[in-house]
Amino acid sequence: MKTWSRKEFLKASLIGGGAALVAGHSRLYGAAAPSGSANGDVRLGIIGFNAQGWGHLQNYLPGSRTKLDGAVLAAICDVDDAVLAKGRDAATKAGLKVAEYKDYRKMIESKDVDAVLIATPNHQHSIMTIMALQAGKDVYVEKPLSHNIWEGRQAVEAAKKHASKNIALIGTQNRSSEQIMNAIAAVRSGKFGKLKWVTGTCYKPRDSIGLHEGPQAVPAGLDYDLWTGPAPLTPPTRNGPKGTVHYDWHWFWNYGGGDITNQGIHQMDVARWMLGAQGLPKSVMSFGGRFGYRDDAETPNTLVSVLTYDTAPLIFEVRGLGRKKGMRAMDVYRKSSVGVVAQCENGYVNIAENGGAIAYDNDGKKLEAFEGADNGAHRKNWIKALQSRKVTHGLLEEGHYSTSLCHLANLSFLAGAEKANAQLADAVASDFASKDAYWRMLDHLKANEVDLDVTKPIVGPLLKVDAKTETLVHADKVIADAANNHALRKRTGRKGFEIPQIA
Numbered sequence: 001m002k003t004w005s006r007k008e009f010l011k012a013s014l015i016g017g018g019a020a021l022v023a024g025h026s027r028l029y030g031a032a033a034p035s036g037s038a039n040g041d042v043r044l045g046i047i048g049f050n051a052q053g054w055g056h057l058q059n060y061l062p063g064s065r066t067k068l069d070g071a072v073l074a075a076i077c078d079v080d081d082a083v084l085a086k087g088r089d090a091a092t093k094a095g096l097k098v099a100e101y102k103d104y105r106k107m108i109e110s111k112d113v114d115a116v117l118i119a120t121p122n123h124q125h126s127i128m129t130i131m132a133l134q135a136g137k138d139v140y141v142e143k144p145l146s147h148n149i150w151e152g153r154q155a156v157e158a159a160k161k162h163a164s165k166n167i168a169l170i171g172t173q174n175r176s177s178e179q180i181m182n183a184i185a186a187v188r189s190g191k192f193g194k195l196k197w198v199t200g201t202c203y204k205p206r207d208s209i210g211l212h213e214g215p216q217a218v219p220a221g222l223d224y225d226l227w228t229g230p231a232p233l234t235p236p237t238r239n240g241p242k243g244t245v246h247y248d249w250h251w252f253w254n255y256g257g258g259d260i261t262n263q264g265i266h267q268m269d270v271a272r273w274m275l276g277a278q279g280l281p282k283s284v285m286s287f288g289g290r291f292g293y294r295d296d297a298e299t300p301n302t303l304v305s306v307l308t309y310d311t312a313p314l315i316f317e318v319r320g321l322g323r324k325k326g327m328r329a330m331d332v333y334r335k336s337s338v339g340v341v342a343q344c345e346n347g348y349v350n351i352a353e354n355g356g357a358i359a360y361d362n363d364g365k366k367l368e369a370f371e372g373a374d375n376g377a378h379r380k381n382w383i384k385a386l387q388s389r390k391v392t393h394g395l396l397e398e399g400h401y402s403t404s405l406c407h408l409a410n411l412s413f414l415a416g417a418e419k420a421n422a423q424l425a426d427a428v429a430s431d432f433a434s435k436d437a438y439w440r441m442l443d444h445l446k447a448n449e450v451d452l453d454v455t456k457p458i459v460g461p462l463l464k465v466d467a468k469t470e471t472l473v474h475a476d477k478v479i480a481d482a483a484n485n486h487a488l489r490k491r492t493g494r495k496g497f498e499i500p501q502i503a
């Protein structure tokens with residue numbers, strides 16, 4: 001593999017009209033610049049660019065419709081040769097010759113990269129963030145921040161430790177939506193009466209990924225050891241429309257956390273923000289299952305979680321099945337399929353997936369649409385953060401808490417057991433928020449011809465949260481241990497990919 005000296009890199013970057021690219025931008029890293037950075041555009045290295053990363057990559061290609069001023073692609077890293085080739089071609093077409101890596105550890109050591117953008121699967125976000133900061137790079141890390149609570153905390157502490165030199169930002173783009181900021185300010189001011197509860201809905205169609213026997217083949221040209229990183233090295237056991245490795249990792253506990261940690265983290269983040277909550281909840285309880293089909297995946301496609309805060313309860317609902325059996329259209333709860341509903345005494349505020357926000361009265365009549373930029377502003381705010389050396393939108397610590405809420409919800413589910421439907425009904429009977437969500441889930445499953453009296457739900461215990469140690473508490477030691485020892489609470493990483501301990 002070719003590695004580039006800074007001199008070679010600058011020379012090689014200047015294919016065709018590329019000369020102006022490097023020469024023409026010297027405004028970014030000024031006096032506050034981290035030592036060793038270039039006197040020009042921020043030189044960005046991207047790690048993982050199959051799908052989400054591919055959109056990011058366009059932001060750094062000269063001539064691209066979505067090019068962001070102030071930063072340019074300098075290096076690409078992916079463990080899949082096919083993805084690397086796609087990136088190389090795109091860069092060449094844009095007049096750039098970029099350095100190529102399969103091993104991110106080599107990229108982050110490069111003197112020719114100032115900042116890295118991480119869009120790999122979730123289980124590598126924290127380790128890459130920490131190592132990049134330790135190597136003196138600025139970081140944009142896609143959501144969620146972590147695969148488990150402990151490593152997320154390490155990433156936050158690394159960001160704090162390196163804050164005088166390097167910045168780190170998380171890609172929860174709703175944090176840059178002025179519409180959401182204005183809506184949250186209105187709710188918190190009491191404009192619609194007292195806030196009663198906040199519900200996050202992640203109703204998104206998720207089909208079966210198919211059922212396969214035994215280990216599946218890794219595509220040629222994909223370094224599976226590097227892809228696996230800190231997770232246990234086991235062969236893929238899926239082979240859906242996206243193949244054996246990419247994307248469907250979301251539905252396997254070693255790498256993802258199901259849709260609550262995939263799409264849901266965005267809504268979880270807004271819901272927690274809406275509550276004005278500073279950190280972890282007091283307790284969590286979840287119930288659900290993987291209903292409607294049998295496939296290779298492990299994570300629930302139906303989940304209700306109730307997280308308690310002093311302000312108001314936060315209810316989170318995942319539904320992967322449609323409105324009724326055979327239908328792809330999704331349920332709607334107070335005008336929300338993928339969104340957040342802040343229920344107040346005199347109406348509710350609905351935050352949409354794209355960061356828009358509208359208030360309604362309790363009869364569903366529109367009261368107000370909140371103004372301002374939507375969540376598309378986030379990527380520009382990253383460039384502003386690079387310039388000002390200050391993160392204002394997408395703080396890692398906020399990302400850590402919201403990501404941890406998803407992990408907590410899953411941990412209650414994982415510490416749970418199959419129970420009869422009647423037992424679940426009993427378990428939620430005394431709590432209005434859980435009961436309401438339970439009855440709506442039941443209707444949804446009935447419409448999908450899932451009978452909980454036949455297919456038993458998993459019912460998780462009510463786990464208390466020790467916010468100081470970021471651990472779980474339960475009177476039954478077996479349950480407490482099951483939650484605290486699960487890899488979604490803490491996993492230090494496979495040999496060679498140990499997560500650096502900072503705190």
Ligand SMILES: NC(=O)c1ccc[n+]([C@@H]2O[C@H](COP(=O)([O-])OP(=O)(O)OC[C@H]3O[C@@H](n4cnc5c(N)ncnc54)[C@H](O)[C@@H]3O)[C@@H](O)[C@H]2O)c1
Binds near residue numbers: 048080121172
């Ligand atoms: N902010 C958003 O709205 C949003 C939207 C979609 C996805 N995402 C996030 O983006 C990330 C990527 O999602 P995706 O759908 O593109 O997943 P994907 O599986 O399709 O792509 C991941 C890419 O990372 C590469 N990769 C894996 N391990 C690597 C390693 N060690 N070094 C370098 N490359 C490696 C893979 O080969 C692949 O090309 C996820 O964490 C996801 O949560 C965010």
